[in-house]
Amino acid sequence: MPFTSHLKNPCTLIMSRIMEFYEVVKTRRSVRTFRPDEPDPEAMARVLEAVRLSPSGSNRQPWKFVLVSDSEKKAEVVATCGRQAWIDEAPIVVVACGRKTGSNRGGYMGDMSFLLDISIAFTQFILAARAEGLGTCWIGDFENETIKGALGIPEDYDVVAVSPLGYPEAEKAFHETDRRKPLSEIVSQEKF
Numbered sequence: 001m002p003f004t005s006h007l008k009n010p011c012t013l014i015m016s017r018i019m020e021f022y023e024v025v026k027t028r029r030s031v032r033t034f035r036p037d038e039p040d041p042e043a044m045a046r047v048l049e050a051v052r053l054s055p056s057g058s059n060r061q062p063w064k065f066v067l068v069s070d071s072e073k074k075a076e077v078v079a080t081c082g083r084q085a086w087i088d089e090a091p092i093v094v095v096a097c098g099r100k101t102g103s104n105r106g107g108y109m110g111d112m113s114f115l116l117d118i119s120i121a122f123t124q125f126i127l128a129a130r131a132e133g134l135g136t137c138w139i140g141d142f143e144n145e146t147i148k149g150a151l152g153i154p155e156d157y158d159v160v161a162v163s164p165l166g167y168p169e170a171e172k173a174f175h176e177t178d179r180r181k182p183l184s185e186i187v188s189q190e191k192f
C-alpha cells in the first residue's frame with residue numbers, strides 16, 4: 001500500500017504526537033548511517049502530511065516529493081550526489097522537486113521563489129521525520145538534469161533537495177549540538 005493512502009486522516013494523528021516541538025528541533029541531526037528496514041507506514045503518512053501542510057507563496061504548493069526505494073533508481077540518484085555513496089544505505093531516497101512557476105511574485109528573488117517554498121516543505125519533512133525517529137540528511141550536492149532524466153521529472157520542475165530517509169544505524173544519532181553560533185551573533189535589535 002502506498003504511504004500516501006495509509007491513513008484517512010493523518011492530520012488528526014499529528015495532533016496527538018507527544019514528542020515536544022523544541023525537543024525535535026534541538027535533537028535533529030544530519031544522519032549518515034542507516035538500517036535497511038523500511039519506515040513504519042503510519043509514521044511515513046504523518047511525515048508526508050507535514051509536507052502537505054507547509055506554507056508557500058500565494059499558497060501555490062509547487063512541490064512534488066518523489067520517494068525512491070527501487071534499488072536501481074536509488075543508485076542512479078545517489079551516483080549524482082558527489083562522493084556520497086553512504087546515501088544508498090537508506091531504504092528510501094527522497095527527491096524534492098519544485099515547479100518553476102515562470103511568474104515573478106515580486107521581491108528580488110522573482111521567479112526563483114519556488115526554491116523557498118520547497119525548502120520550507122523540506123524543513124517540515126526533516127523535522128517531522130526526526131519526531132518519528134527517522135533520520136534524514138539534507139543533500140545539496142546532486143545533478144539536477146541527471147536526476148530529472150532518471151526519474152521522469154517534467155521540464156518545468158527542478159530538483160531542489162535530496163535526502164536519505166530511514167532509521168539511523170547509530171544509537172545516538174539524535175543529540176543536541178554545540179556547533180552553532182551564539183545568539184548574540186545572529187540576532188540584534190532595532191539595527192543590524
Ligand SMILES: Cc1cc2nc3c(=O)[nH]c(=O)nc-3n(C[C@H](O)[C@H](O)[C@H](O)COP(=O)(O)O)c2cc1C
Binds near residue numbers: 177
Ligand atoms: C542546503 C544544505 C545542503 C547540504 N548538503 C549536504 C551534503 O551534500 N552532504 C552532507 O553530508 N550534508 C549536507 N548538509 C548537511 C549539513 O552539513 C548539516 O546540516 C550541518 O553540518 C549541521 O549539522 P546538523 O544537520 O547535524 O545539525 C546540507 C545541509 C543543507 C541545509
